[in-house]
Amino acid sequence: MGSSSYLLQTLGLLLLCCTVAANKVPLANAKYKDPKEPLGVRIKNLMSHMTLEEKIGQMVQVERVNATTEVMQKYFVGSVFSGGGSVPKPYISPEAWVNMVNEVQKKALSTRLGIPIIYGIDAVHGHNTVYNATIFPHNVGLGVTRDPGLVKRIGEATALEVRATGIQYVFAPCIAVCRDPRWGRCYESYSEDHKIVQQMTEIIPGLQGDLPTGQKGVPFVAGKTKVAACAKHFVGDGGTLRGMNANNTVINTNGLLGIHMPAYHDAVNKGVATVMVSYSSINGLKMHANKKLITGFLKNKLKFRGIVISDYLGVDQINTPLGANYSHSVYAATTAGLDMFMGSSNLTKLIDELTSQVKRKFIPMSRIDDAVKRILRVKFTMGLFENPIADHSLAKKLGSKEHRELAREAVRKSLVLLKNGENADKPLLPLPKKANKILVAGTHADNLGYQCGGWTITWQGLNGNNLTIGTTILAAVKKTVDPKTQVIYNQNPDTNFVKAGDFDYAIVAVGEKPYAEGFGDSTNLTISEPGPSTIGNVCASVKCVVVVVSGRPVVMQPYISNIDALVAAWLPGTEGQGVADVLFGDYGFTGKLARTWFKTVDQLPMNVGLTKPELALRQGIEAAVFITLGASTMMIGDPTWSFDFGRGASFAISQHLTLTRCVKDPLCHRPYCILENLVEETKDKAMEEEASKCEFFSGMSGGISRLLSRSSLLASQ
Secondary structure: OOHHHHHHHHHHHHHHHHHHHHHOOOOOOOHHHOOOOOHHHHHHHHHHHOOHHHHHHHOEEEEHHHOOHHHHHHHOOOEEEEOOOOOOOOOOOHHHHHHHHHHHHHHHHOOOOOOOOEEEEOOOOEOOOOOOOOEOOOHHHHHHHOOHHHHHHHHHHHHHHHHOOOOOEEOOOEOOEOOOOOOOOHHHOOEOOHHHHHHHOOHHHHHHOOOOOOOOOOOOOOOOOOOEOEEEEEOOHHHOHHHOOOOEEOOOHHHHHHHHOHHHHHHHHOOOOEEEEOOOEEOOEEHHHOHHHHHHHHHHHOOOOOEEEOOOOOOOOOOOOOOOOHHHHHHHHHHHOOOEEEOOOOHHHHHHHHHHHHHOOOOOHHHHHHHHHHHHHHHHHOOOOOOOOOOOOOHHHOOOHHHHHHHHHHHHHHOEEEEEOOOOOOOOOOOOOOOOEEEEEOOOOOOHHHHHOOOEOEOOOOOOOOOOOOEOHHHHHHHHOOOOOEEEEEOOOOHHHHHHHOOOEEEEEEEOOOOOHHHHOOOOOOOOOOHHHHHHHHHOOOOEEEEEEOOOOOOOHHHHOOOOEEEEOOOOOOEOHHHHHHHOOOOOOOOOOOOOEOOOHHHOOOOOOEOOHHHHHHOOOOOOOEEEEOOEEEEOOOOOOOEOOOOOEOOOOOOOOOOOOOOOOOOOOOOOOOOOOOOOOOOOHHHHHHHOOOHHHOOOOOOOOOOOOOHHHHOOO
């Protein structure tokens, strides 16, 4: 053996001994454990103690069922999550949830450095995986309210209910701008209009707490009653071709930055802790591999300092089929700027790939350090090192009366009155509480699962009334009407039954069956059977109000003429009493459509702000509606649409439309014309002011250019 070889072996042995010794240095007094130390000092100190394996472990999020003691301690796992429907046991209490989460947490705390996990769950309309939680309306209904304050309160309530089960992190809100309702996730989107989506990012301070002054853009979670939020899905997920889930969004830079990106500006400015990447692609490039947008724009341009997390198995889907060319997928995602991997088809393979590529210098160590720094920043900021173990003190917040009343309020404000009688002088609504006998019909009248939709208890949602605690529309009607009013329920009555019933009026609740993600992609957007026959049988023989329970606009044009009143209820959640509150006039309708209600599917995509009036003219539209602002022309009231964006009548002004419905100016000699805001000639200033609230006219000078009689239009509203 040569002297040089002997020297190298000696140096290697010394290095190994030093490494082992360093790993055994007592950490009880380490700076990262001292909450009095500045955040930056704590992060730097902890990272100085971490091995490569421990750093990579922080970048991994595993499903609850895989979080065994062996996995947690061998791989130093940084995060655990419950997927859709992943529960310890059905119908378990919040205390049992807390115990389960704490058991997982203790496994993480038993590792050398004792770094706590952050536990995540989908809470997209309340704590929707958990039995007895308050289920709020899905986002498609909340966008209708135009009420950021309400959404913030919903965020606060959701945070309390999630924390009541020991969980600290929610995969919400979805801030997608759904541009095509054929997309199966459209109900997770607040609106087709990015301005409304931006307003609704107020749910983030509701979930996380109000950002302290001077900390704009810094991830922030205010203690044990708040949760880390997740803005998703970055970016353009709502603009995919034909609304196909996880498909390709073909868009130019102006469209991407002007439609799909603005809500992320707001989310980052409000201190959102995490951002989830979309399954979809932008102009052919998978978002999970898009370095230009993840690192270049989100991290560098927007100065986002929180965690960028993948969607479930999102990295595995970069190449097809699932898991193909896995080495490239891991490399592409990590170098693009991904900080945390949600799930993996092969956990060991993922960790081995990351470790190998770092050691071979394919992935720079600086990229790993950036990811770990972001993860630790969120964990330190939200107090996980000081309070890693949850208690049972918030258990009573789950499904509390206060939260259910809030959900009931949200339901009331999310309802949209689309039609009320043949004209303003003969409305059907509000319904009288005192009647001899009334009929309640339809598949959705007495079905809590249909009422809540997808992402309720399970990923795809459920059928029936045993999934959780709540009030169906039928139960709400029975509770609301006069005790002497006889309520007859028949899900799908035939014509003879209806004619023989001698009913004063009927309430028909129909719509879509539950779905989630790609399972909800649709090419026809029709109401579920036997909905059409129920409408036909009932409304042909008795005055009827049809309540549409759906995650998006659906084709209603064939039935509108036979319906006396039409209400869009979206997916209202567990508190069906809110529907009855408004149908019977205890509260008025206030919701305004946040989506264009098309007439036929072949018109899609169809969104507010279309900028090609010549397209309308080519389609032969005789009463196209436009507004000219400078050099730009915006089509906003195509009369071939069933119901325009912004539509929504109310009892208080039943003789007066609150939306804009216009005809082509006969004096116009151009291919398209200036929009006129039609206001019935009246001395009632309150009515005139209500009409002027139309979104299309906010901030315009001379928005109401003249008063026109609308008598010829009343019958069609």
